[in-house]
Amino acid sequence: MIIENLTVRYGEKYILRNFDLKIDDGEFFVILGSSGSGKTTLLRSIAGLIPIEDGHIYIDTNDVTDLYPSDRNIAMVFQNFALYPHMSVYNNISLNLKIIHMPKDEIRKKVNEVANVLHITQHLNKYPKQLSGGEQQRVGIARAMVRNPSVFLMDEPLSNLDAKLRREMLGELRSFHEKVKKTIIYVCHDQDEAMALADRILVLNQGKIVQMGTPDELYDHPADIFVAGFIGNPPMNVLECEAERDVSGTRINVMNSGYLHIDDEIPEGEMYMGLRPEIIGLADRDGIPASFDYFINSGLDVEIHAKVGDVSIRAVIPKEEIPANLRELHNGEIMHLKVKPGAVYFYNKSSGLIVKEVEYGVSRKIKKAD
């Protein structure tokens, strides 16, 4: 699927401008962005549901720009289900097949097939309002699946479900994709969902592509401070710092509370530093002093929140490193934090773009070994 030079506006406001995108066949492609970033707009212009100002859309090498939505060989799942309330589940799912005059027994076979896959066989004769949210969404997905389209468009299909159901559906969507190997374009604003599902993620902000890549690429090399804060749970710590040239490498002044020495040379001056919570550890006495705030226990690790000055810092401490007396810490008590070896990201203060990504601590050891 190819999008070329797509421009969409509402009134005077341009939502997408000269937008280009290429999505491979069979890819599970997730568009991730915060509210109002233009995700729905993008999806709806692919579906042909809103008029576009300029640009072309190709699906399977066909130019579908001027085709009616149903002629584009797509199926769509909507955020609020959008089932036909006055039709039974069976009719909801089979409507499209009826419209294209498929023989009745063939329709029945197909509907039963997808109902089976999605475990809604026992609901086929009910009406949407007799179903729970999760069941309704399954019907919505069934309605899309039954048509065998070349692209599935899904607009935050899980955002109306509770956490447990959402987890379940994540698994089912993924396994559905493994089975059919069809292109799925999936919109969401939840990074966990995106990481769990995607082959590739596009991070959208204000109608512009911020970064695009596999979940691992985005996690390991966030190209922009927006992505850095968005991908990863708990989110990355973003701290102000100042870089000064040093005898061998660079000395980083972290909020005037401590120094970090790195071997790489980076441009001097003020910038943002990104540290994943996982590479922040507890130190005995040296290290950066911080006042303890609270912690959240997940069983596998604890997420400690502490304050350096008024800046809140998250540290994820693996189980084996949790100090025995953690529960005795009082709010406000002084503790010491250190940076463990790992990736540290530096971002330009005004543009937010990456300046340099360095392996803190690791390269230094290798050098010593030389």
Next chain:
Amino acid sequence: MLRSEYRRRKSINVGENSKTYLIYVVSILLAIVYLVPFYWTVVKAFRDSIFANFPPNMNLFSQTSVAYFLANLKTVWGFGDFPLWYFNSVFISICVVAGSVFVGMLSGYAFARLKFPGRDYMFYAVLATLMIPFPVISIASYVFMLDLNWLSTYQGLILPQIASALDVFIMRQYFLTIPEEVELAAKIDGMKPWQIFFRVSAPMAKPAIAAATIFSFIGSWNNFLWPLMEVHSLNMFTLPLVLNFFKGANGTQIYWNQMMTVNILTMIPTIVIFVVFEKYFIRGISMNYTR
């Protein structure tokens, strides 16, 4: 401290309770005020005497008999062209309801969903006509019908009542509350806009259709002024005009029992319509689509 908290709660409860009582008492009083005339209507239709006494005799069992009612019914039904007049009323109301609800649906949908220049201004213009009482434009309508040579015709009675701003308003407001996504889904399923309207949007708007049906039926069924101006020949009379006949030859003596019998006959269709559509009615006038 606990005790004072308890007292405070209790006093709130007492306050709530007396409020509830008050609401009940007022509701019951209102219901009685509305029901008494109906009660008297029914009782009077079962009496022989044409006179109305003051204070009215409200005793259900004094001077009443089914035989009297049947006799009244027979007199009324045989009076003039009563069956034809009844038919006129029914026929005109059905046409007005069907027409105005249909027009209201189409234009309400257009005002809610379609995009065209000046849409909202046009809607406000339609809405503004609600503020104009019918008597103000009745003369103009009359002259219009006169020019068309439509006086004393069905079309002359029906057509002016079909343009109902109220129905347009009810339908538009309701369509606005239906999530647009359902219609988009229908587009993807391959329905053309015309089919989307009839097979998806309109069925979802049943409550609003019910409300519009009831309102326009009552409006047309009870309409007195327009038929009074429009109709110049006896065979086009409608029931509200017919009621007038029971004032007697020179209007000095009202035949109350017969008039009340006509009233009962007149009420039947209204009650039927209400019972049939009542299920949807409340949802319709609250103008809110709920799944």
